[in-house]
Amino acid sequence: xxxxxxxxxxxxxxxxxxxxxxxxxxxxxxxxxxxxxxxxxxxxxxxxxxxxxxxxxxxxxxxxxxxxxxxxxxxxxxxxxxxxxxxxxxxxxxxxxxxxxxxxxxxxxxxxxxxxxxxxxxxxxxxxxxxxxxxxxxxxxxxxxxxxxxxxxxxxxxxxxxxxxxxxxxxxxxxxxxxxxxxxxxxxxxxxxxxxxxxxxxxxxxxxxxxxxxxxxxxxxxxxxxxxxxxxxxxxxxxxxxxxxxxxxxxxxxxxxxxxxxxxxxxxxxxxxxxxxxxx
Amino acid sequence: xxxxxxxxxxxxxxxxxxxxxxxxxxxxxxxxxxxxxxxxxxxxxxxxxxxxxxxxxxxxxxxxxxxxxxxxxxxxxxxxxxxxxxxxxxxxxxxxxxxxxxxxxxxxxxxxxxxxxxxxxxxxxxxxxxxxxxxxxxxxxxxxxxxxxxxxxxxxxxxxxxxxxxxxxxxxxxxxxxxxxxxxxxxxxxxxxxxxxxxxxxxxxxxxxxxxxxxxxxxxxxxxxxxxxxxxxxxxxxxxxxxxxxxxxxxxxxxxxxxxxxxxxxxxxxxxxxxxxxxxxxxxxxxxxxxxxxxxxxxxxxxxxxxxxxxxxxxxxxxxxxxxxxxxxxxxxxxxxxxxxxxx
Numbered sequence: 001x002x003x004x005x006x007x008x009x010x011x012x013x014x015x016x017x018x019x020x021x022x023x024x025x026x027x028x029x030x031x032x033x034x035x036x037x038x039x040x041x042x043x044x045x046x047x048x049x050x051x052x053x054x055x056x057x058x059x060x061x062x063x064x065x066x067x068x069x070x071x072x073x074x075x076x077x078x079x080x081x082x083x084x085x086x087x088x089x090x091x092x093x094x095x096x097x098x099x100x101x102x103x104x105x106x107x108x109x110x111x112x113x114x115x116x117x118x119x120x121x122x123x124x125x126x127x128x129x130x131x132x133x134x135x136x137x138x139x140x141x142x143x144x145x146x147x148x149x150x151x152x153x154x155x156x157x158x159x160x161x162x163x164x165x166x167x168x169x170x171x172x173x174x175x176x177x178x179x180x181x182x183x184x185x186x187x188x189x190x191x192x193x194x195x196x197x198x199x200x201x202x203x204x205x206x207x208x209x210x211x212x213x214x215x216x217x218x219x220x221x222x223x224x225x226x227x228x229x230x231x232x233x234x235x236x237x238x239x240x241x242x243x244x245x246x247x248x249x250x251x252x253x254x255x256x257x258x259x260x261x262x263x264x265x266x267x268x269x270x271x272x273x274x275x276x277x278x279x280x
Numbered sequence: 281x282x283x284x285x286x287x288x289x290x291x292x293x294x295x296x297x298x299x300x301x302x303x304x305x306x307x308x309x310x311x312x313x314x315x316x317x318x319x320x321x322x323x324x325x326x327x328x329x330x331x332x333x334x335x336x337x338x339x340x341x342x343x344x345x346x347x348x349x350x351x352x353x354x355x356x357x358x359x360x361x362x363x364x365x366x367x368x369x370x371x372x373x374x375x376x377x378x379x380x381x382x383x384x385x386x387x388x389x390x391x392x393x394x395x396x397x398x399x400x401x402x403x404x405x406x407x408x409x410x411x412x413x414x415x416x417x418x419x420x421x422x423x424x425x426x427x428x429x430x431x432x433x434x435x436x437x438x439x440x441x442x443x444x445x446x447x448x449x450x451x452x453x454x455x456x457x458x459x460x461x462x463x464x465x466x467x468x469x470x471x472x473x474x475x476x477x478x479x480x481x482x483x484x485x486x487x488x489x490x491x492x493x494x495x496x497x498x499x500x501x502x503x504x505x506x507x508x509x510x511x512x513x514x515x516x517x518x519x520x521x522x523x524x525x526x527x528x529x530x531x532x533x534x535x536x537x538x539x540x541x542x543x544x545x546x547x548x549x550x551x552x553x554x555x556x557x558x559x560x561x562x563x564x565x566x567x568x569x570x571x572x573x574x575x576x577x578x579x580x581x582x583x584x585x586x587x588x589x590x591x592x593x594x595x596x597x598x599x600x601x602x603x604x605x606x607x608x609x610x611x612x613x614x615x616x617x618x619x620x621x622x623x624x
Contacts, residue, residue: 059619126508226495246347246454246611247611
């Protein structure tokens with residue numbers, strides 16, 4: 001066997017897994033999205049009717065736009081909370097810093113479903129949050145303000161996806177050479193100026209990456225809205241889910257998934273482009 | 281000294297194959313029954329006597345949904361199972377797919393034990409032939425907190441009363457909720473809706489949605505939400521939610537409102553791919569034994585079709601008030617309308 005053939009063989013072996021488990025499934029739902037269902041049978045009859053049905057019906061398009069808006073809120077809130085946390089951890093030194101970092105990402109070791117149930121218990125009428133607010137006298141009695149509405153979805157998703165935002169921001173902060181901070185101080189910049197002109201721009205790629213993580217994870221999450229969102233917890237993920245059971249409209253479900261994938265890729269692409277332009 | 285003849289590779293392989301195959305050869309002469317059904321339908325109370333009486337070996341496969349069951353039968357064209365149980369509304373689908381055939385009821389003498397209301401069920405008959413034997417039933421009733429309602433609510437209208445806003449939950453199931461909305465709107469046949477009916481039902485369900493605290497998916501989820509959030513009323517997924525709520529300290533009770541509640545009736549039937557057809561009939565016969573019905577109701581809280589006294593003792597006297605499930609006009613449309621309600 002020549003070296004060339006060997007290289008190809010090696011490539012085929014390495015590529016087999018991603019092709020088998022990522023590319024083929026994606027290709028299969030992309031293809032299915034052009035089929036149609038008649039009388040409970042999927043017909044391989046290529047057409048665009050599923051995409052027409054999606055973009056032509058406000059129930060689906062409106063739900064999709066609502067979901068995008070929700071995800072954007074999750075991103076903004078989790079960066080607003082995650083950036084200060086990452087910055088605080090970065091400013092510590094030695095073992096304290098890594099102990100804190102470990103604490104921040106600790107929730108990732110826990111099952112997603114367990115976190116959902118815990119959060120629901122905490123936000124509920126008899127939950128920790130209400131007890132605290134009543135205890136400090138902020139509320140007169142327990143309130144349903146925090147559970148079974150869009151606020152609950154926002155709070156829960158932000159809490160669950162926060163570690164995915166903190167980690168990349170911390171990593172980008174850590175890559176900033178300490179010399180740059182000293183130089184900035186030597187040149188007379190105050191703490192705020194240093195942050196604004198050195199730290200923030202240099203940590204922007206990590207911040208964008210963290211935001212993208214939160215966005216994509218929230219976009220595909222169809223369990224959180226159902227569990228804590230009450231009657232308003234209806235997102236595009238739930239619409240897709242509903243096409244694969246009783247309705248047996250796999251092609252339509254695949255078409256909505258394809259739109260979702262395209263939008264996610266577009267946003268990742270834009271984010272990546274923005275991040276690369278910021279690289280110094 | 282005895283010299284052992286070394287075993288050749290070929291002899292060894294042949295011997296090993298015979299050794300491995302021998303239990304299968306013996307087993308082939310034994311009776312074997314393959315059951316496909318729901319959890320709670322094959323319990324030791326009637327399985328053990330059946331095994332003793334027939335000497336048969338029994339394998340059981342349980343499913344989590346009606347779709348999964350159909351897929352399993354369709355996948356093997358019925359050849360993987362001898363006897364199967366599903367609800368009356370799905371019978372046309374199985375008959376059309378050729379997965380079940382008319383039954384020979386002379387092989388099920390215990391049909392004489394059936395309570396009168398289960399002897400002639402139109403939904404499991406076609407062209408005068410019977411395709412199933414009724415076994416278990418239940419409903420999707422209104423469950424309420426008896427501390428808040430000393431007398432049981434008699435109408436679904438209570439779930440449209442703003443007085444109970446945010447103290448009510450409903451199951452999240454497209455088909456069941458459309459049927460429910462149709463019943464609450466007073467539509468005569470909730471399984472065959474016209475486009476105008478769909479509009480009525482949609483408006484009705486959107487009105488209800490504003491008053492609900494949440495929808496729930498799954499038996500336990502409904503019980504948990506009810507118990508943790510001071511819920512007073514629930515469109516339930518079935519009778520067993522009442523004992524589950526009581527176990528959580530809720531003084532729960534159920535009611536069948538005057539508009540009716542969806543009811544389901546599961547029936548045993550023989551697969552066209554059955555290997556031992558007589559054994560399959562023997563199983564169905566054993567399931568209609570009067571002791572079986574008693575054990576089914578007392579153990580699983582499902583209604584039985586043979587022992588009326590036990591049903592009465594368990595409070596399951598409302599069979600006549602139920603709106604028995606039928607095949608719906610268009611499941612795809614039901615899912616679409618339900619999505620519109622949820623997106624509203």
